[in-house]
Amino acid sequence: MLKSKLQKKILLMVTSLILFLMTLMLIVFVITDYLNLLDRSHTVGLQTAKMLSYMDTVKDGLEEKGDVEKAGDLEAVIERYSNQVDATFIVVQDKAGHILASPDDSQIGKVIPFEDGYKAIVFGANYSMLSSEIIGPSVSSKAPIYNEEENQIIGVVTVGYLISDLRENVHNRVEKLIYISLLILALGIYISFRLAKSIRKDTFGLEPEQIANFYMERRAILASIDEGIIAVNQSGKITLINTAARSILGIRTNRKGDDIETIFPNLPSVAELNGSVTQSFEMVYSAKRLVVSGMPLQLEGVQKGALITFRDTTEMVEVVNTLYEVRKYSDDLRAQTHEFTNKLYLISGLLQLGKYEEAVRTIQTEINVSDNTNQFILENIKDAHVQAILFGKLGKASEMKVGFEIDDNSSLGSLPKWLGTGALTVILGNLIDNALEVTANHSEGHVSFFALDFGEDVIFELSDNGHGIQTDQIDTLFQKGYSTKSKTGRGFGLANVQQAVRSLGGTIQVSSTEEGTIISVYIPKHAEHEEREVK
Amino acid sequence: MKKIVGVAALSFALILGACSSDNAGEKDDSDFPKKNLEFIAPATPGGGWDATARAIQKILKEEDIVDQSMTVINKPGGNGEVGWQYLSKKDAHTMAIDSSLLITNNLLGQSDLTYEEFTPLATLTTEWISVAVKNGSPYETATDLMEQLKKDPASIKIGIAPGLGNNDHLSFVKAAKTFGVDVTKLNFLVYESGGDVMTSLLGGHVDVATMAVSESSEQHLAGKFKIVAISADERLEELPDVPTWKEEGVDMVFPHWRGILGPPDMTEDEIAYWNEAFGEMVETDSWKELLENNGWEDFYQDSTETTEFLKEQKEMYTELIDESGLQK
Numbered sequence: 001m002l003k004s005k006l007q008k009k010i011l012l013m014v015t016s017l018i019l020f021l022m023t024l025m026l027i028v029f030v031i032t033d034y035l036n037l038l039d040r041s042h043t044v045g046l047q048t049a050k051m052l053s054y055m056d057t058v059k060d061g062l063e064e065k066g067d068v069e070k071a072g073d074l075e076a077v078i079e080r081y082s083n084q085v086d087a088t089f090i091v092v093q094d095k096a097g098h099i100l101a102s103p104d105d106s107q108i109g110k111v112i113p114f115e116d117g118y119k120a121i122v123f124g125a126n127y128s129m130l131s132s133e134i135i136g137p138s139v140s141s142k143a144p145i146y147n148e149e150e151n152q153i154i155g156v157v158t159v160g161y162l163i164s165d166l167r168e169n170v171h172n173r174v175e176k177l178i179y180i181s182l183l184i185l186a187l188g189i190y191i192s193f194r195l196a197k198s199i200r201k202d203t204f205g206l207e208p209e210q211i212a213n214f215y216m217e218r219r220a221i222l223a224s225i226d227e228g229i230i231a232v233n234q235s236g237k238i239t240l241i242n243t244a245a246r247s248i249l250g251i252r253t254n255r256k257g258d259d260i261e262t263i264f265p266n267l268p269s270v271a272e273l274n275g276s277v278t279q280s281f282e283m284v285y286s287a288k289r290l291v292v293s294g295m296p297l298q299l300e301g302v303q304k305g306a307l308i309t310f311r312d313t314t315e316m317v318e319v320v321n322t323l324y325e326v327r328k329y330s331d332d333l334r335a336q337t338h339e340f341t342n343k344l345y346l347i348s349g350l351l352q353l354g355k356y357e358e359a360v361r362t363i364q365t366e367i368n369v370s371d372n373t374n375q376f377i378l379e380n381i382k383d384a385h386v387q388a389i390l391f392g393k394l395g396k397a398s399e400m401k402v403g404f405e406i407d408d409n410s411s412l413g414s415l416p417k418w419l420g421t422g423a424l425t426v427i428l429g430n431l432i433d434n435a436l437e438v439t440a441n442h443s444e445g446h447v448s449f450f451a452l453d454f455g456e457d458v459i460f461e462l463s464d465n466g467h468g469i470q471t472d473q474i475d476t477l478f479q480k481g482y483s484t485k486s487k488t489g490r491g492f493g494l495a496n497v498q499q500a501v502r503s504l505g506g507t508i509q510v511s512s513t514e515e516g517t518i519i520s521v522y523i524p525k526h527a528e529h530e531e532r533e534v535k
Numbered sequence: 536m537k538k539i540v541g542v543a544a545l546s547f548a549l550i551l552g553a554c555s556s557d558n559a560g561e562k563d564d565s566d567f568p569k570k571n572l573e574f575i576a577p578a579t580p581g582g583g584w585d586a587t588a589r590a591i592q593k594i595l596k597e598e599d600i601v602d603q604s605m606t607v608i609n610k611p612g613g614n615g616e617v618g619w620q621y622l623s624k625k626d627a628h629t630m631a632i633d634s635s636l637l638i639t640n641n642l643l644g645q646s647d648l649t650y651e652e653f654t655p656l657a658t659l660t661t662e663w664i665s666v667a668v669k670n671g672s673p674y675e676t677a678t679d680l681m682e683q684l685k686k687d688p689a690s691i692k693i694g695i696a697p698g699l700g701n702n703d704h705l706s707f708v709k710a711a712k713t714f715g716v717d718v719t720k721l722n723f724l725v726y727e728s729g730g731d732v733m734t735s736l737l738g739g740h741v742d743v744a745t746m747a748v749s750e751s752s753e754q755h756l757a758g759k760f761k762i763v764a765i766s767a768d769e770r771l772e773e774l775p776d777v778p779t780w781k782e783e784g785v786d787m788v789f790p791h792w793r794g795i796l797g798p799p800d801m802t803e804d805e806i807a808y809w810n811e812a813f814g815e816m817v818e819t820d821s822w823k824e825l826l827e828n829n830g831w832e833d834f835y836q837d838s839t840e841t842t843e844f845l846k847e848q849k850e851m852y853t854e855l856i857d858e859s860g861l862q863k
Contacts, residue, residue, distance in 0.1 A: 046644070095689075095720065096720065097719075113719075114719045118719060119643065119644075119856055119857070121719045122708060122719055122721070123643050123700045123705075123708070124643065124698070124699035124700060124725075125642070125643035125644050125645070125856070126643070126645065127643070127644040128644075144699075151724060152722060152724055152725070153723065
């Protein structure tokens with residue numbers, strides 16, 4: 001009948017607690033009540049006995065035993081007081097032990113020797129004791145009766161409360177208490193049902209074991225996930241942070257209870273993460289490129305906090321960038337092929353028209369141009385990677401109808417191995433592409449490339465005659481997302497350049513006028529970069 | 536935190552120490568008593584207790600034992616109960632005469648007071664209890680008397696004062712019990728004072744009376760009635776012809792002592808003061824003369840001894856009173 005273990009548990013606990021407390025209370029009550037009653041019987045009995053012993057009716061009844069009228073008076077008085085103080089019996093004995101008055105008529109006239117009444121009859125003592133001398137075990141209070149004239153003891157009055165009567169009194173009261181207790185017990189059971197229900201509501205109807213399982217699972221999941229996960233409460237305090245999050249962020253301590261601001265200063269506040277929409281954005285955390293998602297935690301429409309997940313995308317971005325470059329080269333080569341095909345059509349046309357001289361001149365010009373540039377590149381730029389990049393870009397420039405020339409003073413030997421292809425591709429590819437793109441719309445678009453490695457540094461310089469860059473934009477030029485091109489997914493080019501340059505320990509200089517822009521890159525030849533820490 | 540508590544406790548202790556040493560200085564013997572002393576006689580003027588109190592007051596003053604003036608006040612009623620109740624609410628400058636009634640009142644349900652609530656200061660005197668028969672009585676000796684009582688306990692009227700349960704009564708019951716008398720049937724007539732008992736005996740209203748030797752010896756010597764037994768351990772000098780209960784076959788010595796009781800919670804210095812004062816008093820000639828004149832015996836015990844004595848007495852009385860005559 002009980003659906004859940006939790007209910008059973010709570011019911012058992014509450015019931016046993018109530019039962020225990022009630023039993024304890026009842027025991028204490030019974031004991032104190034009984035003791036009180038005994039005490040009261042002693043006190044009231046003794047008072048009554050003393051009072052009766054002074055009464056003339058009692059004295060007369062004892063002194064004039066033969067007088068029927070006096071005996072009747074005595075009976076009446078005894079009965080009245082007996083009722084008033086709830087005594088079980090009041091017995092009057094004369095000095096010889098004859099019973100003169102007793103609620104039990106059959107006792108009247110009998111002799112009961114003074115055993116428990118000894119102190120009263122001999123020493124005139126007033127006292128109360130437990131005695132079963134007269135009518136069963138009782139609290140008996142005794143007082144001596146003196147006669148008026150000679151001050152002799154003439155009898156003893158005994159006021160008694162039967163122990164069994166006292167017990168019955170207690171018993172009756174306990175019975176009532178037991179009914180009340182049962183009512184309380186029923187109430188307790190009802191409340192425990194409600195409590196269990198309420199707890200189950202709070203725990204989505206899960207049993208404690210299930211919750212424990214969920215918790216274990218959650219810990220295992222959190223530990224096994226590569227994504228960083230941080231949960232925050234309404235006030236933005238961290239309530240949970242998994243191992244991956246700590247290792248990505250390079251945090252050693254737990255950080256639980258800290259403000260999320262101390263880790264992600266630029267995060268939109270928890271309140272802003274409203275609605276059930278997941279918001280993603282990219283950000284940099286100590287040189288790491290993170291993709292961060294924020295998701296609000298809601299319970300029945302009330303914001304309870306937020307869950308922030310993030311991935312370290314540094315490596316992935318590099319891969320994507322490289323892929324992007326490679327695709328561009330293939331595009332560039334296609335352009336070159338296309339360009340060449342056009343020229344071949346031209347030559348073929350000239351030959352068919354019989355204009356052999358024209359054809360030969362065209363071929364020679366073409367050879368010259370490529371030979372001159374190619375020759376120059378092959379002679380002065382010794383590094384194979386840079387050569388490859390330049391050849392590719394030459395084709396692209398030619399297709400874009402932009403003049404692309406290599407400065408005559410350029411001179412570049414083989415570059416050290418640690419200046420990897422990736423970095424060079426990123427730096428030169430992006431810079432040249434940017435230059436080509438800004439000058440593409442110019443009627444006389446012109447881009448010049450210069451490279452030199454005479455001194456300590458390798459210097460690359462790119463100048464264009466584009467529209468230049470606004471001074472206030474130079475600062476933001478290398479930030480991620482900066483782009484003059486309005487397409488999405490862009491805006492990482494120059495940022496990547498700066499990242500690559502910095503990682504090689506180099507610097508970038510930008511000077512821009514209305515006539516154009518010159519971007520210079522200085523990369524130290526020696527492998528100091530290894531000691532330099534990237535800011 | 537612990538340190539602070541420690542320091543606080545220490546300073547508290549120091550303050551307490553300072554206070555208590557101050558108190559000790561104040562309560563030096565030279566400072567007690569500081570004011571007039573009250574001496575309670577828990578009886579009407581003219582009785583034995585009143586006489587004792589006034590005699591003690593006189594000696595303490597005349598012998599310069601106590602400097603402060605001392606007033607005897609009478610608080611009669613309830614077998615001493617009234618006086619002792621009064622004492623229980625007073626300070627150390629009050630004291631009262633006490634006797635075995637202090638114990639028996641409680642045992643007989645007539646008082647809630649016990650000696651433990653007070654400061655017993657001294658036991659001073661004791662006297663012996665006599666049983667006397669009227670002239671012309673058929674009973675020549677105590678044994679004759681007891682034999683008759685054994686045959687018919689109600690046949691003899693016994694005079695007693697001022698109430699059942701006092702030493703006179705208890706000693707007679709104890710003797711009777713030893714002879715196998717059904718003491719529940721004994722016919723005691725309770726009189727207001729020893730004088731009334733004497734008158735009754737002389738007038739023949741009672742057959743037997745039990746009273747202090749100091750009260751009865753004169754009449755006995757004068758031949759007005761006859762003392763048949765005394766509760767002393769041996770025959771008395773002034774009554775050489777009277778046998779003790781022991782001689783009559785009852786192993787009983789029953790002193791009727793009187794002492795001095797102080798209020799509750801007296802300091803050791805105050806107790807020491809009285810130990811010294813009473814110790815000095817019982818050595819004086821006038822004290823000895825007083826004992827002589829009243830037929831009392833010296834029974835001096837100091838505060839500690841008295842406390843011990845009261846404890847024994849209480850046990851003795853408890854046994855005597857609680858032991859029913861039929862329960863042998």
